[in-house]
Amino acid sequence: MTQSHRISGGQVDRTKTVRFTFDGIPYQGHPGDTLASALLANGVRLMGRSFKYHRPRGPISSGSEEPNALVELRTGGRQEPNTRATVVELFEGLDARSQNRWPSLRFDAMGINDRFSTFFAAGFYYKTFMWPKSFWEKIYEPIIRRAAGLGSVTRQEDPDEYDKGFLHCDLLVIGAGPAGLMAALTAGRAGKRVILADEDFRLGGRLNAETHAVGQASGADWAVAAVAELAAMPNVRLMTRTTVMGAFDHGIYGAVERVSDHLPVPAKGKPRQVLWRIYAGKAILAGGATERPIAFENNDRPGVMLAGALRAYANRWGVKAGERVAVFTNNDDGLRTATDLMARGVDVVAVIDSREGGELIPGVRHLRGAEVIDSSGKLGLKTITVRQSNGKTEDIRVDALGVSGGWNPNVNVHSHHRSRPVYDAGIAAFVPGEDGPPGLSVTGAAAGVLSTHGALRTGRDAAMAALGLTGAAPDLPEAEDAPVRVSPLWFVHHGKGRAWIDQQNDVTVKDVKLAHKENFTSVEHLKRYTTLGMATDQGKTGNVLGLAVMAELTGRSIPETGTTIYRPPYTPVAMGTLAGRSRGKEFKPFRLTPSHHWAKEQGAVFVEVGNWLRTQWVPKAGETEWRQSVDREVLATRKSVGICDVTTLGKIDIQGTDAGEFLNRVYANTFSTLAVGKCRYGLMLREDGIVFDDGTTARMGENEYVMTTTTANAVTVFRHLEFCRQVLWPEMDVQLISTTEAWAQFSVAGPNARKLLEKVVDQDISDASFPYMGAANITVCGGLRARLFRISFSGELAYEIAVPTRYGDALLREMLARGAEFDPIVYGTEALGVMRIEKGHVAGGELNGQSTALNMGLGKMVSKKKDSIGMVLSQREGMVQEDGYRLVGVKPVDPKAALTAGSHFLEKGAAAVAANDGGWLTSKVYSPHLGCDIALGYLKGGDKKIGQRMRIVNLLAGLDTEVEIISPHMFDPEGERLRG
Amino acid sequence: MADALKAMTAFGLREPKQVKIGALSIKELTDVALASVAARKGRMADLSRAAAAAGLPLPGPSTHAPGDPYSSFWVAPEMWLVEAPFASHELIADMLRAALGDGASVTEQTDAWVGFDLTADDLTALMQRLCNVDFAMAPDGHATRTVMEHLGVYLIKRGKGAARVYGPRSSAESLLHAVEAAAVALA
Amino acid sequence: MIIHHPILGPRDAQEFVYLGDASLMDRPDGMTAGIEEFHEYLYQRGNPAGEHRELWYHEQGDRSWLVVTRNTVTHEITKVELARDVARAKGRSK
Structure with missing residues (x-):
């Protein structure tokens, strides 16, 4: 072609x-x-x-x-x-x-x-x-x-990668036209760290589109030389194809670098785009200006373009947009399009200048006081209709029309903190107002300084001022300094046809008139009612036009009418760019337990718990359904011994002479009485009296404690403890550090737990020397430091044993090998859940951020003999109601009936409506011991309803089952096993 | 220590992980013992004296101080993370407790972290992709907590082309992957 | 936003966790104060358009709790203090 x-x-x-x-x-x-x-x-x-x-x-x-x-x-x-x-x-x-x-x-x-x-x-x-x-x-x-x-x-997944990054500089220059280049040169020569970013792939901005000379060279050549000088400076980073899309607080700017968009596919491993977070000491907005059209009927035909664009295509790209060209302008800059095109041999058939008087361009038909009132051409411009100053209309055959209504400074980034631009009648456009982002100054055309000389001068001066440079200012090359001569014309008054303002959203002058008629006259209403400026271009060419039309209709001035709020991003940013690498499997980091590699070898099934991958169950050969594995793990543990990796529980080392008193304050129950070598279950409340977290805390020495938290709350409990330590009681002698990852910790549970542990523990752990709730520093396998706690979540004789994480895998294998005679099994989170529900221990479903100690049946744990977080407010009237929710156990009357967590309690015969709601099931499992589904739930007045029959209803699941309310301690309620 | 129990690296291996991507070398550290040392309230002077006697440096904020056998870096007000050779100091917490007395709270941290030594001619570009630290301007010996791909880590600058990173041990694979992905993108 | 940490210098606000009004440090003594007083303490806050003293936690940093004085309209931060120092100055002790 x-x-x-x-x-x-x-x-x-x-x-x-x-x-x-x-x-x-x-x-x-x-x-x-x-x-x-x-x-x-x-x-x-x-x-x-x-x-x-x-x-x-x-x-x-x-x-x-x-x-x-x-x-x-x-x-x-x-x-x-x-x-x-x-x-x-x-x-x-x-x-x-x-x-x-x-x-x-x-x-x-x-x-x-x-x-x-x-x-x-x-x-x-x-x-x-x-x-x-x-x-x-x-x-x-x-x-x-x-x-x-x-x-x-x-509908397919994006195969490309998107990166994020962080940059620091003394000065960020946004835009590499004459103002930006001169600002960067000034700062770069002064040795400052400079980032110069421009959305274009060729730096120079409008210099590439114009024929102005800068110094002895063409503007484009001067830009090439300036870029070369900057590129040679180690303290300057040039970023082409990079859009600074937003100004955020305190000198932080967002920028999208299109690393590979100009390639068929990114190179292997290379990102398509990088989202940069730029920390800039100071910033200069040198984003130039955008030309705006003049609205007239059928002004949207292919071939009707902005005058500056016609010129740019000719000057920068060597392209003529048409064979016969006309220009429609209300300002001098539009005339440049005619002269530039003629200089390149393009046939300019007419210049339609809305202004009266002034100089005429030689060699072209220059109509003064004339307007383009219409156009025709089905798939592209064929003729324009011109109304001359004498009122005569004339059709002129053209296939391209350059329209110039003046230039709007690109104030966007400066207005990202809601600074309102102000109207400058001298250039008939909005310029940056007061209260822009601190540290950001605006130069060149973006500041309404539209000449090349003005751009160079303000760029240099802004850099000097921003950085407080005191040396001699760099000399400026000579450049044109033409004044702006514009006579505002927003839309041509003629006929009843449509004149487009926002071409992307198809908003016309008629639509603005309609909005006015229906009283949507504020610019923000105008925008929402007509969708003006709401398309992907955010109204860069149309917004000012639209509000000017509204100003004319309402009789208000343009400044009174004002602009809508500017928000980031400056140009559209792909969702993938914002996501960066955080997608799919890399959405967040994984945390692996010390037994992960062993479990993987066994074909274990994993479950995500926060970022952790925990073993959910470990299938054995022949097991085809998850329940088979889980039932077996539960039964084997209760029959002999099972091991579970509980490393994920948060562990916090608490030391200091006030550590005991500190625990007294952060736990609802008493800890100051805990003896060295013992552990205790602790219940932690929020200040509002709701249960925050629970876990056991062991006293390992006179002033040393190890606290455990739930897996989910490890981070928030630590944060809370730091708050208490630093802010509430700053004179307490307490030091904290997380040791969650430092220790591989295993629960060893079941009647043979002690016998198995005796195979690896070097010390005597008989019931007499290491009774229930004991805690000790021990050694295993001939001298490796370890910790042993006699605590139980399963209700069995149980211990938790911990070794430094690197030995965790080996300890697990050693326990399984040395204890082989007891047929130990490893159980996962499902079996853990079954056993804790059988015992009525609370966990996620019960620790729901809405429940009190009283709700959980643990009301007596809240000591009123000492101050503790949440103690006072847990006594509020609404939280101590006699008939409030109480934790109960539930089993179906028909052992074959299934229960569903989330189902609601209803009295027999009561309609399934909210008014009759008695509470809900928080957790449900199948108990292989009881041979039926069992559940825990919060039931109003539940402690007085033990032994009663009720219904469990779940309208979504189609469930309506008769159940018996039982004690939450459904298995071994006397706790004989754990003390065995 | 206990011959029966073989140590495993954070990657489930016996040998430390080593990766080379272009000019970047990533080497997992398995030979460093770590412990936290925090001054008991009002006991900073006692701790300083005991630390000086034990040859334990206690540098100021954002700083890593090398030493033999103990190096350390500041992590929080009146709190440091201490490094020592694992072979001789596996029981680092006991050793420090003995040396520092009751003016300090000492906690073993060796296996709470996975450490990597990163080396290249210049790590600046890599760090720009990984964290918000102004690596180019940071002095050698700069030690700071920062975030790399959602993971809280300690970063110690040892030179323009040398840095040590300690991240959460359980996320060793995710952290290494993040460093590798950034390195590949830059290679 | 950038928070000028009194010890560590300028740090990105992304490293911090926000808690809320700095008056949360004025916790009454649970052995002497009643429900009303705790209710005031926990729930009654000003919501100023303008200067606001608030608690931030440097979770991805040195774990210091800070009192940041920030203008809620402009986000200008005029003062950053260690919360422990502020608490001590207020006479909070053990």
């Missing part, structure tokens, strides 16, 4: 050819092209269909502000919708497709919407699809979604 619209010049590498396809048709471009510039070079200007009306659309801009030329890139998992063709860097084999059209871009069946545009005016959802209500979800919404929309997302 020939590049019919390629002209001379520009910054593309004509020695190389890049092949790509658009809607399956092959084209060629050059390195340095964007998808938009390459398509335009090939004479393709129809690139998409609009959101609501399916109007044919082409690019209006040459940058990230583009509302129209949205395309879908790539296929499979990498398919990416709504990509702006104007910023897609061309690469070999690029596969781009138009979107929101069927069956083809040129003939789109949904184009019918355009004929019925009156039905699709602002607010049409709210008005049209109100009735009947039931139609919304099933009928209206699916139809609307199919008809109105942009690209489609892939």
Whole structure:
């Protein structure tokens, strides 16, 4: 294919050819092209269909502000919708497709919407699809979604990786146009650490799109030299393809670096994008300005573009957007498009200048006081209708029109902390206001200084000021310093047709008028009612236009009308970029127990408990169903001995001369009386009297304790203890450190637990020398330091034994080998759960953050003889009710009946309504000893209902079963076994 | 110590993990014994005296002080993590307790952590991908707690191209994976 | 946000856990104060648009509890103190 619209010049590498396809048709471009510039070079200007009306659309801009030329890139998992063709860097084999059209871009069946545009005016959802209500979800919404929309997302997983990172600098410069380059040069030469970030793949900003000279060189060449100087400085980091997307608090900026978007696929192991968190001492916003259009009827046809974009395509990319071009402007800058294009031999047939008087451009038909009032051309611009100053209208045949309504400074990042831009009538645009992010200054066009000289000067001065540089300021190269001459014109008053403001969301002047008519006159209401500025481009070209139209309608001034709030991100950021590496199996880190490798060898099934992977059960050969494994583990433990890895419980080393008193304060029950070599169950409350956590704490020495917490609360309990130690009782002599991971800890439970342990423990652990609730530092296997605690969660004769983690695996294997005569088994969390429920011990389902000690049947543990966290408020009226919830055991009257956790208690004959609710089941298991399902639950007045029959009802599960309320201590209620 | 029980690394192996990715070398530490030392309240002067006598450095905030046999780094107000060779100091907590007396609370920490020594010509770019520490500007001997891929770790800078990282032992695989992934992305 | 830790210098707020109003350090003595007083202490807080003293915990740092004086409107942080020092200055002891 020939590049019919390629002209001379520009910054593309004509020695190389890049092949790509658009809607399956092959084209060629050059390195340095964007998808938009390459398509335009090939004479393709129809690139998409609009959101609501399916109007044919082409690019209006040459940058990230583009509302129209949205395309879908790539296929499979990498398919990416709504990509702006104007910023897609061309690469070999690029596969781009138009979107929101069927069956083809040129003939789109949904184009019918355009004929019925009156039905699709602002607010049409709210008005049209109100009735009947039931139609919304099933009928209206699916139809609307199919008809109105942009690209489609892939259903496949994104195969690429996304990284995150952290950067530090003295000065972050956002934007590498003349202002940004000069700021970076000033700071870089002073030896400061500088980051210069620009969203483009070529630094230089508008210098690349203009023909201005800077010093002795062209602007583009000056930029190349400046970049080369900066690149040679070790203290400067140049970041191309990097969008600073937001200003956050205290000098933190977010930036997205598109590392591999310009490649067919990322190199192996390389991220597609990196989300940087930049810590900047100071920052300079040099983000330039965005040209805005003038709204007139049918101003959305492919070929109608921003004047600056037409110029950029010619100057930077060597592309003419049309064969016969006209310019429609209200300011001097628009005239540059005419002169630049003529200089490149493009046929400029007319300049339509809305202003009266002034100089005329030689060599072109320059109409003063004229306006473009309409256009025609089905799939692209063919003619414009011009109304001359004398009122005469005339059709002019053109295939490209450059429109310039003036330039809007890109104040976005400066306004991310809600700073309101202020209106500068001199340039007819909003400029940065007061109260921007501290440490951020704004320069160049972003500050409303629109000349090249002004950009260079303010860039340099801002860097000097921001960094407090006192030396001689760098000399500035000579550059144009033309004044801004603009005469505001927002929309052309003519006729009844549609004049587009927000092209991406299909918002027209009519819609703004409708919003006004219906009294949605505040800009924030205007935005929500019409969806102005709510598309993926966030209204970069349309917002100011929209509010200016509203200002005119209401008779308020533009400053009075004001802007909407600017929020990050500056341009869209992919969800994958925000997620970084935290997805799939890497969503969060794993924690592995000391017995993990042994368990894996055995084919154990694991369960995620927080970040931990715990053994859930360990299937034996022939077991086909999980219950077989769990029942066997329970029975074998209660019959002989079972071992369970309990390393995951939090362990906190507490030392100091006040450690005992400290425990008295943080536990509801008394600890100061605990003897050395003993452990005790402790109940920890929150200050509001609700149970926070529980566990055993052992006194290992005069001033040394080891506290255990539940697995889930290890971190929060530690935080709470530090709060108590540092903030509540700062003079206490207490030191804390977590030792959760330092020790591999195993529960050894069952009638033969002691006999098994005697095979590995070096000391005498007979009942006499090591009674129930004993705790000691011991040695195992001939001298290895270890800890032994005689505590039981299972209700069996049980111990917990701990060795340094590196020996945990070996200790487990040694216990299994040396104790082989007792047929020891290893049990997982399921069997653990069965045994604790059989014993009525509370855990996750009962420690639910809503329950008191009294609810759990542990009310007597809360000592009132001492101050402790939660003691006072646990005595509140509502928490000590006689008929409040009490923990009970439950078993079905019919042993074959199944129970479900979460089911509710109801009296026999009571209707299943909330008013009759008696409480709920918190945990349920099958007990192989009782031969039926058993459960724990909170039942109102439950302690007085032991022995009664009630119903368990679960309407979702279709369960309605008669049960017997029993003591929660369902197995060995006298506790004879654990003292054995 | 106990011949019957063979130690296992944090990766379930007998030998320390070693990985090379481009210029980066990652070496798991299995020969370092660790203990925390905290001053009892109001006993800092006693602890300082005893530590000086025992040859135990107690550096200021954000600092690692090397020594023989004891090195240490600051982790919290009046609290340090002490390193010593594992072969000679497996019982580091007992040894420190004996040396420091009742002015200090000492807790064995050896197996609470997995340690890695990272070496390359320059680790700055790797650290930029892993944590928010300004590695380039940090002085040698800088020791700080930070976060790498959701994991709380201690990072000790030993030079432009040398650093030690201690992370939670149970997450050794996740931590190594994070370092490897960042290294591959940069290689 | 950046919190200037009195010992460690500027640290990213991501390393901290937020608790709430610094008045949470004024816990009454449970042996002398009753339910009303504890209720006031635990539940009654100001919610100022402006300067606010609040407790932050440097969980991914040195585990210090800090009292941070922050403007809730602008997020400007004007003062950071070790909570232990503040508590001692208030006469909190054992």
